[in-house]
Amino acid sequence: MTAAPGGTGGAVVDARLVEVAEQVYVYEQLPGGWCVSNSGVLTGAEGALVVDTLATVGRAERLREAVDRLRPGPARTLVNTHHHGDHTFGNQVFGPGATVVAHERTRAGMVSTGLALTGLWPQVEWGEVRLSLPTLTFRDRLTVHLGERRVELFSVAPAHTDGDVVVWLPDERVLFAGDVVFSGAAPFCLFGTVAGTLRAIERLRALRPRTVVSGHGPVTGPEVLDDNARYVRWIQELAEAGAARGLTPLETARSANREEFGHLLDAERIVGNLHVAYAELARPAGSDAPGRAAAAGPQPPLDPLAVFHEMVAFNGGHLPTCLA
Numbered sequence: 001m002t003a004a005p006g007g008t009g010g011a012v013v014d015a016r017l018v019e020v021a022e023q024v025y026v027y028e029q030l031p032g033g034w035c036v037s038n039s040g041v042l043t044g045a046e047g048a049l050v051v052d053t054l055a056t057v058g059r060a061e062r063l064r065e066a067v068d069r070l071r072p073g074p075a076r077t078l079v080n081t082h083h084h085g086d087h088t089f090g091n092q093v094f095g096p097g098a099t100v101v102a103h104e105r106t107r108a109g110m111v112s113t114g115l116a117l118t119g120l121w122p123q124v125e126w127g128e129v130r131l132s133l134p135t136l137t138f139r140d141r142l143t144v145h146l147g148e149r150r151v152e153l154f155s156v157a158p159a160h161t162d163g164d165v166v167v168w169l170p171d172e173r174v175l176f177a178g179d180v181v182f183s184g185a186a187p188f189c190l191f192g193t194v195a196g197t198l199r200a201i202e203r204l205r206a207l208r209p210r211t212v213v214s215g216h217g218p219v220t221g222p223e224v225l226d227d228n229a230r231y232v233r234w235i236q237e238l239a240e241a242g243a244a245r246g247l248t249p250l251e252t253a254r255s256a257n258r259e260e261f262g263h264l265l266d267a268e269r270i271v272g273n274l275h276v277a278y279a280e281l282a283r284p285a286g287s288d289a290p291g292r293a294a295a296a297g298p299q300p301p302l303d304p305l306a307v308f309h310e311m312v313a314f315n316g317g318h319l320p321t322c323l324a
Contacts, residue, residue: 013323015059017041017066018219020211021172023149025070027063029054032185032217033265035086035121035324040167040176040213041067044147047075051167051176052215053090055117055324057127060090077101077144079153080134081178081215082161083109084191085117086324091132101142102134103155105163110134120308121322156180159200161191166204173210180204181228183217185265190272190304194235195280201229217265231261235270239277249274250310268311268320275307 014030027039040051048071054060067076074095080088080102088110091100110133118126144151150170157164160179167176179188180200189197205225212224242252253270261267279302312319
């Protein structure tokens with residue numbers, strides 16, 4: 001595998017603080033894409049709550065500096081929306097006094113996955129990453145009070161993963177959606193479910209958010225929910241047609257007309273998404289075990305690394321571009 005043209009290099013990423021409501025900020029890293037994620041920062045007299053903590057030690061340290069400028073002091077609550085390292089590796093820079101909150105399956109996923117993400121892009125300057133696991137976990141819902149502000153955390157899993165949590169500010173109508181939705185980049189369901197992602201989007205739509213902060217890409221309005229739902233339904237339609245023709249997910253991806261979604265970053269994710277959609281075609285109705293097919297009895301789970309290699313093949317033999 002070789003690096004894609006353009007390679008990596010954090011200098012090309014535009015990181016900035018965007019205030020989306022009073023004392024509610026997005027640490028937005030553009031353009032988004034692989035491992036270039038966003039964080040949320042909520043401040044109050046008692047301290048700050050940070051939603052996701054970025055992929056590399058260097059980027060996380062710059063995030064921490066930005067949080068400290070907004071609200072000095074040691075009181076920090078970190079919320080991890082799911083277990084992937086580009087949302088959790090930065091936990092460590094906030095120190096042992098920070099309370100890390102996540103879904104119970106996110107903690108388990110962090111333990112089982114470890115630092116595997118760093119092996120996919122060894123050229124990235126990850127820094128001396130070490131896991132800093134959640135210290136407070138929950139299953140369905142949790143409310144955090146930051147002064148007078150009510151911060152609602154609730155699970156919409158399985159969707160992008162089996163432990164997705166979103167952060168909802170009901171008074172401000174601001175939604176931090178994690179990687180359940182992507183802004184300007186292709187959705188990715190390899191570690192979750194395609195059908196579950198659609199159900200999660202419908203739950204988020206029912207909130208009627210004013211502002212939606214995706215895990216990656218620019219801050220948007222609720223239209224991003226429609227954009228993601230349209231892409232995911234397209235994946236389901238491709239899988240049905242490809243399976244009927246006896247094509248593999250990779251063959252289906254290569255033959256697909258991608259014109260409608262050609263503007264999205266990380267086009268190679270179509271391969272991973274199709275693998276999951278193919279598996280779901282063989283599942284009993286109502287089954288939501290991420291990454292598993294169930295046609296003639298239990299099947300082995302999808303192998304993410306093998307699928308990643310197919311994504312590289314789809315990408316002309318180049319590693320997907322990662323700007324972390």
